[in-house]
Amino acid sequence: MDFTPSPRAQEYTERVRAFIETEIAPVEEEHLRGLLAASPDERWRTYPVIEELKAKAREAGLWNLFMPDVSGLGNVDYAPLAELMGRSFIAAEIFNCNAPDTGNMEVLQHFGSDEQKKRWLEPLMAGEIRSAFCMTEPGVASSDATTMEATAAIEGDEVVLNGRKWFSTGLGDPRCEVLLFLGLTDPGAERYRQHSIVAVPRNTPGVDVERMLPVMGRYDEPSGHGEVSFTGVRLPLSAIVGGAGKGFEIGQSRLGPGRVHHCMRLIGLAEVALEAACRRGVERTAFRKPLVNLGGNRERIADARIAINQARLLVLHTAWLLDTQGVLGALSQVSQIKVAVPLMTQNVVDMAMQLHGGAGLTDDFPLSAAWTVARALRLADGPDEVHRGVVARLELTQYGMRR
């Protein structure tokens, strides 16, 4: 059980840390403030400062590091990079390591045809376009995949898409050009061979973005989360990724490393919140004492430190299992971190908000936005409760329970 990153990874870590410190940190706050100051309708655009930083990162070779084939980094190696990126709201994009593009790129790389790679993977890896993943549906409990209503029916040499998806992250971005759509192709096939993934050009007739969704009142411009309908969307069979009926297999493959990335970024976010809590608690005074010396505040800080450390180690262990035993050797852990990390981050951020008083609820500190990120991730990829069910099922298998 060795969580030591490779020398190559350690070097990348130092370079990413330095890049964030010298290039991103100095402009991030102003960028976000500007974005929030704009009228909401005007936020859905590209921002030159982001594009410039992306160009610099790309030039520096700090680009697509999430992808093992590019960076030579395994999950244990990449984890500290993800944590560093998670401390910023924009760094992941700047290093071209942001969801959902990362997962989509992996899908295209492993399962895409040459044509799909040329058309979608190359510009994605170049950071020229963005993408969305359209799986969750508003009308059903999407954590139970058998309830999916959207269809990807094969008619002759075409695949025809119908259905409604939501929480399609990235859909609001003007650069979003491709949607990976998951739909039912063959209800008669065996349970996990019924669905297909189709790469849908954003501007295909029948694809209508109905609205962008607020998440706890925020729209996360400019990428956002969209509700989108597909009405008789016709594409050639060559738009299917990896072959008809492979939807689930591909969808599952996205999850392991993706969850490690998410969770490590959340740990970075929790660290930012704890730092803010400490700083505020030391600097601000009430009743003639620094806040940290009032009531249970020190105990809260200690509990946060302990919770963050435990969560990080659990993610690193999951990363190590993925590296050494593959997804099948990490099934329980991949669900465990889904349960443990967003909730931990939510709690640490909530504590930090409380220590900031009213200011903690405003956008003067990154806490309110951080809370929303953590809260949303208790539902994204399936609610925590479903993942607790997975962990329990795998545990109980050892005692003869069949399901």
Add this chain to the structure above:
Amino acid sequence: MDFTPSPRAQEYTERVRAFIETEIAPVEEEHLRGLLAASPDERWRTYPVIEELKAKAREAGLWNLFMPDVSGLGNVDYAPLAELMGRSFIAAEIFNCNAPDTGNMEVLQHFGSDEQKKRWLEPLMAGEIRSAFCMTEPGVASSDATTMEATAAIEGDEVVLNGRKWFSTGLGDPRCEVLLFLGLTDPGAERYRQHSIVAVPRNTPGVDVERMLPVMGRYDEPSGHGEVSFTGVRLPLSAIVGGAGKGFEIGQSRLGPGRVHHCMRLIGLAEVALEAACRRGVERTAFRKPLVNLGGNRERIADARIAINQARLLVLHTAWLLDTQGVLGALSQVSQIKVAVPLMTQNVVDMAMQLHGGAGLTDDFPLSAAWTVARALRLADGPDEVHRGVVARLELTQYGMRR
């Protein structure tokens, strides 16, 4: 210990319930949807539907019921009315029972001069204008009143205000015409005789609303929470409410009943959330079962029911103590409900959001907005931690601790 509302109160309760059902409920959702659909800048306005409903409520005699002198209702009597109003985001305003106007009206009624009553109290009670209460400051920990920096200095026959306030709720409302400002008048006086409350016309020179504050990303238009600076604001001495140095005494007097109102409204909100959770849990299906039959969902619903019931009883007990023994007989309880109720509501709403999946985070359900209300009230009127300190201090007094 009798929590039975008077017959008069029971009659009001039925009439308020009916009014909400027949007049408010049918239009509320559309009104809120319209508000959210508008561009944020355009939300800070009056809404005809609201004004019409107010006129109807006033005509029906369901108006200013919070005020014992008007309605003849004590705290125990009023509590169920507040719970009913809390089930809606607009009802309190429609019955002219909304904070901070309620507290401000009480202050003006009990401590205001005839002139102040005529100028401010009458139009407030008529629902023609609105008001703000300016106490909290951005630069200090406002739960420790001795740190207050704003000043209300007496110079000759004028009082001169300087300082910066924030979280002045209601300040964004175009109808907001008067600000009750709390400032330091005499640093040499004894501790609780140093501050004064001044009634400040909204358009007085030197009063500058610097910005409206987002709370978890929401601005709560059209009333909102403002940050406002007072720069050499000069007013005649007659603008002081209740006499110089009476600021704290007056400020404290607002708190008891106000907290009962807040908490009962939150209980109404928690009931709404629990109802939503039950409805969703019964109607939506996953893994071939209604959601309530999955994992720990039933236990969560039970825990929510138990928590709400306990919280309501604690508030009713506090109301009864206020009615029978006055504020001094309810000091601990007034802090106890501050600690217990917003946190309970936050947790119940969080549970309900989780049961709704992604939808729970959107504005398609009232849960996300409800969560924000509850979260904010863990800080408003002083953070929970300060109130735990009050409860502990009063408890420990019995064991000889002096502070």
Add this chain to the structure above:
Amino acid sequence: MDFTPSPRAQEYTERVRAFIETEIAPVEEEHLRGLLAASPDERWRTYPVIEELKAKAREAGLWNLFMPDVSGLGNVDYAPLAELMGRSFIAAEIFNCNAPDTGNMEVLQHFGSDEQKKRWLEPLMAGEIRSAFCMTEPGVASSDATTMEATAAIEGDEVVLNGRKWFSTGLGDPRCEVLLFLGLTDPGAERYRQHSIVAVPRNTPGVDVERMLPVMGRYDEPSGHGEVSFTGVRLPLSAIVGGAGKGFEIGQSRLGPGRVHHCMRLIGLAEVALEAACRRGVERTAFRKPLVNLGGNRERIADARIAINQARLLVLHTAWLLDTQGVLGALSQVSQIKVAVPLMTQNVVDMAMQLHGGAGLTDDFPLSAAWTVARALRLADGPDEVHRGVVARLELTQYGMRR
């Protein structure tokens, strides 16, 4: 919703309080110390001090107050008496108000034949004998009554008992002379008409106390909790209480008031623990401060106060519902207090233990024993989880769920 005890009840409350203070408190600690100092085998006996106190209480008319027909007290009336008794480990017995005798006396009074009343109820009410209730079985999950394995078969003019029961509280008491046994009589009858209750003389052939059970290492001498086998125990049909097939109906009837008694006693116990915590926290010093001024201790004390107050109000409300609407009007609440109160008490006691350091774990303070009482009551009468299920079921009925 009026929780005010009747004048009669208030008078009793004062007299019980005085009796505890002047008669019981002065000798309780020494009695318990003596009991613990004895060799365990020698603890299963009668204690003169207890019998003398019982005689005094009986003489004073503070006797069998739990029984409405005797005392004229309803549940709301009796609740404060139960809380007072719960502050002591022996008071309930001294006032002849201790479980399981209370429930057994109620059963015999309401359902017993004249013969049963003469033989068992009279000496029980006189405090001359004690009793046990034999329902729970070691081999099955007894919260699901349909799994019960013990039988009470009718053969001619005899009822024949077979089976094994455990957690039969009171079985170790040398004065225990009658066992109320619940067994399956007619598996073909409808679900809740299959079982019978039989009054079994303790020394009937075939009744074998296999062992006394430790609960968290304690045997609760001299009453204790027994495991007892019934092997071909033959009794005349007249030993059946209330008629064959009435077992469930009778068993259920014991529960409502009994649960109010248990819970109010636990609230008394929680108050004792909080008092101990406050006293220790004020008197003992570390790092040059009283313990209450270290870390989060004051917040813990506040949270305990709030939790106790909420729990008490919930029990009082349940008592009031029982008084005004009967068991059917309090079904959910009777389960709610089962969930809320023992857990609350366990947590308050745990907090108090922690504040006492190592001493809190010893028998120098009543905390360790109190913890065990609370912990056991999270399982007695069915595990909390089952009662959460009941609360949820009743809640969801309103939304159309059938079970």
Add this chain to the structure above:
Amino acid sequence: MDFTPSPRAQEYTERVRAFIETEIAPVEEEHLRGLLAASPDERWRTYPVIEELKAKAREAGLWNLFMPDVSGLGNVDYAPLAELMGRSFIAAEIFNCNAPDTGNMEVLQHFGSDEQKKRWLEPLMAGEIRSAFCMTEPGVASSDATTMEATAAIEGDEVVLNGRKWFSTGLGDPRCEVLLFLGLTDPGAERYRQHSIVAVPRNTPGVDVERMLPVMGRYDEPSGHGEVSFTGVRLPLSAIVGGAGKGFEIGQSRLGPGRVHHCMRLIGLAEVALEAACRRGVERTAFRKPLVNLGGNRERIADARIAINQARLLVLHTAWLLDTQGVLGALSQVSQIKVAVPLMTQNVVDMAMQLHGGAGLTDDFPLSAAWTVARALRLADGPDEVHRGVVARLELTQYGMRR
């Protein structure tokens, strides 16, 4: 960050696992049952089965493995061994790896004179005698060492001990022959140079074991926890360990590895509890379902799995820090595991008890005893709250707080 045990450690782990399985497990239950069946007074003795197992373990070279000089094992190496031993209530003694002897042996080895080593260390390492550590005092808050009242005064060529200690674990063991006593020698010296450790033969005049202490009603025979007075106990100066005034330095040195041992054993215990919960939950049925399929039970099992995994990783990380950076590099973590692990174990065991129904509270399962172990360790070595204070202090140092 490499938590991989050395090949040598892995081999030991397999051998210890096999020894427990083939030698200890088959007899442990019967041994414990016999112990509990005996009259309490007769439990304070040696047990042939234990001595025989010790002889076998010694012969097999599975002996004193906790001691790096003997086994060549670092903390990371030893951790899995401690976890295995923690699954049994007797294994640690059988491998001569049980507290407090382990810590005492380390003290004597590193700081003892040749004479002390010959007289005490050798028979301890041979498993022929046992020892106690006398630090905690009944009259003061011992987590604040400056309050210690016991004295170890130097008078000429003698050291004279006075004072009262309690929670001296091991003191009840008939084989206990030496007490390491911590007392105040020089109140004028600097803060951490005032105390001395003295090796006191058990039978020295003036040493009186006043009583053995119950912990949650249990005495943990035959080792137990004693209260012991020292009255004018005179010993030659050569009885001082490591020199006068070195008491604190030595006491601190015991803590790091000792805490890793304790915590890993607790993790073993938590695993035993989770296994019991799973087994019971799968095998026992209620309402026609296995218990694990009722209510929130699966979620509880998942949460337990996640909590155990996180706790283990935190301890392994602490072990690794101790191995690579020494005690000073692991100060925060050594306190972090003190806070996290006993509480986690307590909670997991409580969950398992609840799933067992009444049986979980008896001694038919190891859960009740396991709970007591975990609960006691939330106080042993200082209450959790003190350690939260340490973690917070170290965290806040980075933000300029001095204490």
